Amino acid sequence: MPTVKPAKPTAPKALSLHLGLNTVSAAAYAGWEGPLAACEFDARDMADIARSRGMKPTVLLTKQATRKAVLGAMRGAAKALKAGDFFFLSFSGHGGQVPDTNRDEPDRKDETWCLYDGQLIDDELYLELSRFASGVRVLVLSDSCHSGSVTRDGPLPPPPPGQRYKLMPEAVGRRVYSAHQAFYDGLQAEVAKASKNTIVDPDAALAQVAHTVAAAQATSVVGSFKPAVLLISGCQDNQTSMDGEHNGAFTEKLLRVWGSGSFKGNYLSFHQRIRAALPPSQSPNLFTLGPAAEFVKQAPFSV
Incomplete structure (x- = not known):
């Protein structure tokens, strides 16, 4: 019989x-366009x-x-990728907030990405990420502000020359x-209905992770996620990400x-290297x- 090659x-x-996003639609944001330069x-x-x-990128x-x-x-x-495949998602723009109606956030606010015609709520984002198949690796890089506490600490100091905060002002957020x-x-409500399993908010889960090196432990805190998801965001929850003329501060140091x-x-x-290159304020x-324990051990952007 002929040999069958594997x-x-x-x-x-x-x-x-x-x-x-260097701007957003004023019609969707109560007259605010949020101009940025480097996104x-x-x-x-x-x-x-x-x-x-x-x-194969889409921009x-x-x-x-x-x-x-x-x-x-x-x-x-999510439909096209299967076990062993890779998805890379990056966002550069304003972060915002809406009141948390399903009470999964300790501060009663859901963080958002400010897309052009409306905000993408973090609950939506993590539901969409959970739709990827088991064994898919998902990398998310977010150069924006997702801060609940910073908006409650009083006025922000003026940013350095040529830079802007990537944060939708609290007053704008209320109007929107x-x-x-x-x-x-x-x-x-749609996200809550669509979620067959309770998805604990990652911001709350992160509070239980003591150190960056132990980040993989968040898996056991958050619950059942089929894909392996790794997210690196531009700043801590009580900080702001900075815009620049040619790149955001986080993206500049990453590059x-x-x-x-x-x-x-x-x-x-x-x-750790990116974090060390940025000031303590970001x-x-x-x-x-x-199941991302092995994912975090891989070289960045490895397919």
């Missing part, structure tokens, strides 16, 4: 999605890294980064929610540490969801 294993598939550059630079590592800039487009791209990737309360309350691919190390050391966060 089938060659197929290479992992890798997709990425990069969001950069589109950030998205393009993250896409360049993705291409260099063999990924959505400012007006293109609508709720429909972003959710559609994420859901398309008041104008669109039914929409945002409805989104949270410098990455060194066009010359960085040698894993995700934990990558995070300390990037790292946490994991799902």
Whole structure:
């Protein structure tokens, strides 16, 4: 009988999605446009890294980064990827807040990404991430502010020249929610209904993780997530991420540490190097969801 050669294993598939918003729609944000300078550059630079590592990137800039487009791209990737595959998601823009109606947040506020025509609530984001198949690795880099406490500490000091805070002002957030309360309350209700398993909010889970090196322990705190998810955000919850002229502060330091691919190390050391390069006023966060213990040991952006 002829010898049957074993089938060659197929290479992992890798997709990425990069969001950069220099402004938002005044119609969706109670007249506020939130101008920033470097977010589109950030998205393009993250896409360049993705291409260099063999990924197929999608880039959505400012007006293109609508709720429909972003959710559609994420859901398309979730359907296309299977065990062993890789998804890289980056966001650069304003962070915001809406009141927490399903009481999963200790501060009773849900953090958001400010997309062009409306906010993407963190509950929505983590529900979408949970839809990826078991064995898929998901990397999320967020260069924005997701701060509950910073808005309660009084006026922020003036930012350095040429920089802006990536934070929707609290007064704007109140007006936006008041104008669109039914929409945002409805989104949270839809997420609660769609979630078969309770998804503990990652911000609450992170509070139980004592040290960055122990970030993988968040998996056991958060609960059941099929994919391995690793998120590095631009700052702690009580801090602000800074915009710049050519890159956000977090993205600028990430690119410098990455060194066009010359960085040698894993995700934990990558995070530590980026964190060490930033001032104490902006300390990037790292946490994991799902079975990510091996994921964090891999070289960054490895397909």
